[in-house]
Amino acid sequence: MPLTPEQKKELEAQLETFVGKPIGPAKAGRDAVNEPMIRSWCDAMGDANPAYLDPAAAKDSVHGGIVAPPAMLQAWTMIGWDMHRGYDEPTNEEQRLHKLLTDNGYTGVVGTNTAQGYTRYLRPGDTVTAETVIESISEEKATALGIGYFIVTRTTFSDQDAEEVGWMTFRVLKYIPAQQPQAAASDAGGAPAVPGRIRPPMGHDNAWWWNAVADGILPIQTCNACGAHHHPPRPMCGECRSMDLGFIESTGQGTVHTFTVIRHPQFPGYDFPILAALIDLEEGVRIVSNVVGCDPGDVHIGMAVEAFIHEDEDGFKLPLFRPVK
Amino acid sequence: MSASIRFDDVKVGQELPPLDVPLTAAIVVGGAIASRDYTPVHHDRGAAQAQGLSDVIMNILTTNGYVSRYVTDWAGPDARVRGLEVKLGAPNMPGDTMKMTGRVTSAENGSVEVEVVGKNGWGNHVEGTVTVDLPTGA
Numbered sequence: 326m327p328l329t330p331e332q333k334k335e336l337e338a339q340l341e342t343f344v345g346k347p348i349g350p351a352k353a354g355r356d357a358v359n360e361p362m363i364r365s366w367c368d369a370m371g372d373a374n375p376a377y378l379d380p381a382a383a384k385d386s387v388h389g390g391i392v393a394p395p396a397m398l399q400a401w402t403m404i405g406w407d408m409h410r411g412y413d414e415p416t417n418e419e420q421r422l423h424k425l426l427t428d429n430g431y432t433g434v435v436g437t438n439t440a441q442g443y444t445r446y447l448r449p450g451d452t453v454t455a456e457t458v459i460e461s462i463s464e465e466k467a468t469a470l471g472i473g474y475f476i477v478t479r480t481t482f483s484d485q486d487a488e489e490v491g492w493m494t495f496r497v498l499k500y501i502p503a504q505q506p507q508a509a510a511s512d513a514g515g516a517p518a519v520p521g522r523i524r525p526p527m528g529h530d531n532a533w534w535w536n537a538v539a540d541g542i543l544p545i546q547t548c549n550a551c552g553a554h555h556h557p558p559r560p561m562c563g564e565c566r567s568m569d570l571g572f573i574e575s576t577g578q579g580t581v582h583t584f585t586v587i588r589h590p591q592f593p594g595y596d597f598p599i600l601a602a603l604i605d606l607e608e609g610v611r612i613v614s615n616v617v618g619c620d621p622g623d624v625h626i627g628m629a630v631e632a633f634i635h636e637d638e639d640g641f642k643l644p645l646f647r648p649v650k
Numbered sequence: 651m652s653a654s655i656r657f658d659d660v661k662v663g664q665e666l667p668p669l670d671v672p673l674t675a676a677i678v679v680g681g682a683i684a685s686r687d688y689t690p691v692h693h694d695r696g697a698a699q700a701q702g703l704s705d706v707i708m709n710i711l712t713t714n715g716y717v718s719r720y721v722t723d724w725a726g727p728d729a730r731v732r733g734l735e736v737k738l739g740a741p742n743m744p745g746d747t748m749k750m751t752g753r754v755t756s757a758e759n760g761s762v763e764v765e766v767v768g769k770n771g772w773g774n775h776v777e778g779t780v781t782v783d784l785p786t787g788a
Contacts, residue, residue, distance in 0.1 A: 373723075
């Protein structure tokens with residue numbers, strides 16, 4: 326169940342208290358930098374760099390001896406085994422933050438960005454200590470995986486002499502998993518299914534519109550009191566404040582008011598380039614959609630277009646526009 | 651591994667040799683365990699599916715490892731990696747292939763920035779930048 330606005334406000338007030346907090350005391354790595362862990366890392370990464378693996382060649386390199394792959398920086402202070410249990414009983418502030426979100430339905434977690442700086446290469450025998458602060462928590466965002474909050478942490482790594490050896494920022498999304506029928510589709514194994522279009526949010530004020538589209542028409546909301554047309558649908562007429570609203574079926578005839586061509590970033594589930602346009606329908610409302618069936622270079626402002634109901638492979642329907650022949 | 655690239659031989663715009671990484675459960679799970687990341691979505695398919703994913707997904711540390719390795723494979727053992735920055739997109743899962751490409755975007759004072767893209771069947775898994783110091787002079 327989605328949170329009520331009051332519950333969300335309370336959650337966000339609690340989230341705010343975590344910003345700027347160290348997640349706990351400085352954490353020493355369980356093991357000193359060591360060659361067995363370096364070799365396991367290189368196995369999994371397919372990394373044959375002799376600076377990590379071959380003592381003689383490493384001695385002749387600029388490193389003067391075996392060094393750890395710099396990207397292992399974070400591995401030296403990972404919690405390890407206990408992570409598989411999840412955070413039912415959180416032991417630090419970051420886990421408490423994650424649990425707070427999990428308990429509110431934001432059960433998913435995925436890393437989205439990281440940056441690392443390496444002050445020096447680590448060598449076998451070095452010990453690494455990490456100090457992490459919760460740097461920021463975003464507003465709630467809609468993403469392909471579901472709605473959620475982005476959390477950024479900043480970690481400083483230091484060695485046995487308390488000298489900084491590197492730093493890291495790490496950004497994760499804690500989210501409410503969206504329904505993904507395509508995940509089930511590939512349960513049988515094999516290559517992962519390609520995700521489909523991100524579904525529009527549907528609520529009390531607009532689900533009826535999408536249901537009408539699914540029935541094959543392009544609806545336009547109308548006010549039963551004053552006759553005004555609205556798009557997108559809303560709970561109250563902006564002209565006369567009546568809440569007695571209905572709809573008419575649009576003829577689908579319109580002209581391009583303006584448009585843009587989206588080439589990047591390329592999300593999975595869409596065909597690029599995307600021609601996103603504002604269409605003036607002849608009933609006097611403006612609608613955001615895509616113009617398809619022609620080269621992006623051939624689209625122009627004022628161009629006559631007509632609507633049709635497009636059906637995605639997974640059965641989802643939406644109105645798109647094409648040039649009038 | 652061939653000898654290291656020297657800074658003076660690098661030109662902005664230069665492309666790195668592409669690398670195809672066939673993604674297996676061994677890479678995804680092995681990378682998570684080698685980085686001591688026991689978060690269930692990286693080794694437990696059931697836990698991944700409970701989050702709406704179709705299979706286990708590569709963890710960020712492994713992605714970092716591949717991005718860094720991709721650049722040092724090209725640059726050689728005398729390169730010193732100074733930093734990396736990555737943005738994660740489509741998850742890497744067993745059965746897919748990550749196609750890695752790279753391009754030098756800056757070369758100044760012995761230091762080179764390489765833009766790296768790892769693309770899988772869904773789209774870009776990773777877009778990142780690696781900063782690496784290369785040997786200078788003769």
